[in-house]
Amino acid sequence: MVSQKGKIVSILFGGLSLIIITLLLLDLIFGSVNIPFEKVFAILAGNEVKTSWNYIVLNFRLPKALTAIFVGAGLSVTGLMMQTLFRNPLAGPFVLGISSGASLGVALMVMASAIVPAFFGVVSAFLGNWALVVAAVAGASLVFLLVALASIRISDSVSLLIIGIMFGSITGAIVNILQYFSEPEQIQSFIVWTFGSLAGVTWVEMQVMGPIVFAGLILAFFLIKPMDALLLGENYARGVGISVNKTRIAVIISTALIAGTLTAFTGPIAFVGVAVPHIARSIFRTASHKVLMPAVVLIGAAIMLICDIFSQLPGNQNTLPINSVTALFGGPVVIWVIMRSRNVKASFGG
Numbered sequence: 039m040v041s042q043k044g045k046i047v048s049i050l051f052g053g054l055s056l057i058i059i060t061l062l063l064l065d066l067i068f069g070s071v072n073i074p075f076e077k078v079f080a081i082l083a084g085n086e087v088k089t090s091w092n093y094i095v096l097n098f099r100l101p102k103a104l105t106a107i108f109v110g111a112g113l114s115v116t117g118l119m120m121q122t123l124f125r126n127p128l129a130g131p132f133v134l135g136i137s138s139g140a141s142l143g144v145a146l147m148v149m150a151s152a153i154v155p156a157f158f159g160v161v162s163a164f165l166g167n168w169a170l171v172v173a174a175v176a177g178a179s180l181v182f183l184l185v186a187l188a189s190i191r192i193s194d195s196v197s198l199l200i201i202g203i204m205f206g207s208i209t210g211a212i213v214n215i216l217q218y219f220s221e222p223e224q225i226q227s228f229i230v231w232t233f234g235s236l237a238g239v240t241w242v243e244m245q246v247m248g249p250i251v252f253a254g255l256i257l258a259f260f261l262i263k264p265m266d267a268l269l270l271g272e273n274y275a276r277g278v279g280i281s282v283n284k285t286r287i288a289v290i291i292s293t294a295l296i297a298g299t300l301t302a303f304t305g306p307i308a309f310v311g312v313a314v315p316h317i318a319r320s321i322f323r324t325a326s327h328k329v330l331m332p333a334v335v336l337i338g339a340a341i342m343l344i345c346d347i348f349s350q351l352p353g354n355q356n357t358l359p360i361n362s363v364t365a366l367f368g369g370p371v372v373i374w375v376i377m378r379s380r381n382v383k384a385s386f387g388g
Contacts (some may be wrong), residue, residue, distance in 0.1 A: 047322065050321065051332065051333075054336040057340050061344060064347055065102070066100060068148050069094070069350050070357075073091050075096065075300065097240075097241070099159055101239055101244055102237050104248075105243065106343050109300050109304055109310070110337075110339040111336075112254065113131050113296070113307065113332065114311060115258045115338070116130075116258070117312055117313075118132045118314075118330055118331065118334050119293060122265050123265075124196065130311040131297040132206070132295065133203065133206075134181070134198075134205070134294075134295050135185065135204075135205030135209060136211055136293065136298050139182070139374060140175070140177045140178040141209065141210075141213055142177045142181075143176045143178065144170050144174050144177070149224045163219045171243070171302050171351040172229065174302035175298065177209070177299060178294065178298030178299075179294075184205060187274065189283070189286050189290055193283065195272070207295075232305060233359035233360070234306060234308075234361040234364075238304070247302075247303045251300060260288075262331055265289075304360075306361070307384065308334060309364040314338045317337055318330050318337050342364075343366065345368075347362040348363050348367065
C-alpha cells in the first residue's frame with residue numbers, strides 16, 4: 039500500500055513532468071521568429087509547413103531545447119553528488135576543477151595559437167568546428183585524471199575538495215597569463231565562450247554529447263544507496279559495508295563525464311548545479327537520494343528550459359548569455375530557499 043508521502047511524491051513527479059513537456063513546447067514556439075503553436079505541432083508530427091519554419095524548429099530550437107534538458111538534469115545531479123560527498127551546501131559540479139580544466143583547453147586553443155602557431159594553429163585548422171570541443175574535453179580530462187589520482191592517495195574528502203579548488207586556481211592562473219599575452223580579438227572569443235550557450239549543439243554533436251551524459255547519469259543513479267549512507271558520515275558508510283574510496287572515485291567519474299562533456303559543448307554554465315539540489319530538498323522535504331536524484335533531474339531540466347526561453351527575448355533578434363539568465367533567475371530563488379530554512383545546514387541536509 040502506497041503511503042501518503044509516497045502519493046505526494048508521485049503527484050509532484052507527475053506535475054514536474056507535465057511542466058517540462060509544456061516548457062519544451064514553449065521553447066520551440068518562442069524566439070526571434072514567431073511560429074504559431076499549431077504549426078509547431080504540425081512540424082513535430084512530420085508535416086512540411088514552411089521550409090524556413092521546419093528548419094528553425096527541427097534543426098535549431100529542438101536540439102537547443104534538448105541541450106537545455108541535458109544541461110539542467112546533468113549539472114543538477116552532479117551538484118547533488120558533490121554536496122553529499124563533501125557535505126558542503128555550496129559545493130557544485132565544478133568544485134573539482136573540471137570546468138577550469140575545460141576552460142584551460144579552450145583558452146590554449148583560442149589564445150595560444152598566436153604564441154605557438156606552429157602547433158595550436160595547425161591543430162585548430164585540422165579539427166575545424168570541433169576544435170573547441172576537443173580542447174575542452176582534453177583540458178577537463180587532464181584535470182579529472184589528476185583529481186582521480188589524488189583521490190586514490192587521499193582518504194579525506196575535505197582534502198580532496200581543497201585539491202580540486204587548487205587545480206581550478208592553477209588552471210585559472212594559466213588562463214590569465216594567456217589572456218595577458220593575447221590579442222583583443224582572441225580574448226573576446228574566449229570570453230564569449232565563457233558566457234555559455236545552448237544554441238551551438240547540432241544534431242551531429244548531440245550524438246556524441248547525449249550518450250556520454252546519459253552514461254554519467256546512469257552511473258549516478260547506481261550510487262543512490264552509497265550516497266544515502268554518506269549522508270550519515272564516512273564512518274557510518276564503512277560500517278554498513280560501503281566502500282567510501284570506490285564511491286568517491288565513482289562520483290568523480292560520473293561528475294567528469296557529465297560536467298566535463300556539458301562544459302565542452304555548451305561552455306561553463308553556473309548556478310544550476312549548486313541551486314537545484316537545495317530547491318529539490320525544499321520542495322520534497324527529504325534528504326533521500328532515492329527521491330532527490332529524479333527530483334533534481336526534473337527540476338534542473340525545467341529551470342534550464344525556463345532560462346532558455348527568457349534568454350531568447352521572444353520577438354527580439356538578440357539573445358542573452360545563458361549564464362547571466364541562470365544567475366538572475368536562480369540567485370533570488372536560492373536566497374529564498376536558504377533564508378526560509380532555519381540555517382544553511384537545514385537546507386542541505388533536509
